[in-house]
Amino acid sequence: MNRKLYPKNWDAIARSLKESANWTCQQCGRPCRRPDESAEELVERLYNTPRWRDDLVDMIDGGPLGAIAKFRTGRFVLTVAHLNHRPEDCRPENLRALCAPCHCRMDLQAMSTKRAIALERQGQLNLFGADQ
Template sequence: MPRKPSERYPLNWSDIALDIKQSVNWRCSKCGLQCIRPDDDTSKLERSLRMALTLTVHHRNFLPEDNRRENLCALCTACHLSFHTRRRGNVSPGQLSLF
């Protein structure tokens, strides 16, 4: 039986992802969009804008078990979605869609 996507990530994934996001100063590596930092006040932003400005970490080879730094890049939600819609990966487009 295949493992669930959430089981494919290491226990320290949050730390790994935070390190990648900080290394690019919370800016999308593809389009350059400045994304929300953890200490930013987002209380006045609509949910759809918060989602659009969320920085994610993408596995270039689409394997969440491969967390080598050269396999990871920080992407805004839209750019991350574009990678996953062009090539089937470990995350379905519905999981990344903008609400």
């Protein structure tokens, strides 16, 4: 994330979108960690929700201790994605509140687009338009 490409008020824009999404991923519906909510509070809130428990907890072999629960709270972080992958474009219709896994999937699917945009920023011309 190159902060120089984002508007100065990016933090306020992102927070506003996350609040309007009620700290929930707009793609998959995953409830995400709220501001001022500790990791422990997140686990407590979601652990008894069967839909999210399997994604929240990985059981690992603890040897003589038996199975140990490892909490994956990073999967429950809400981010803001630019649908056209241009951080300077903060129009509401270009932004989505996405959990970390959904945001990663979106970025992975758009690697060629992101590379083309990076080359444009370095001065390479694009014969097909900005979104090609």
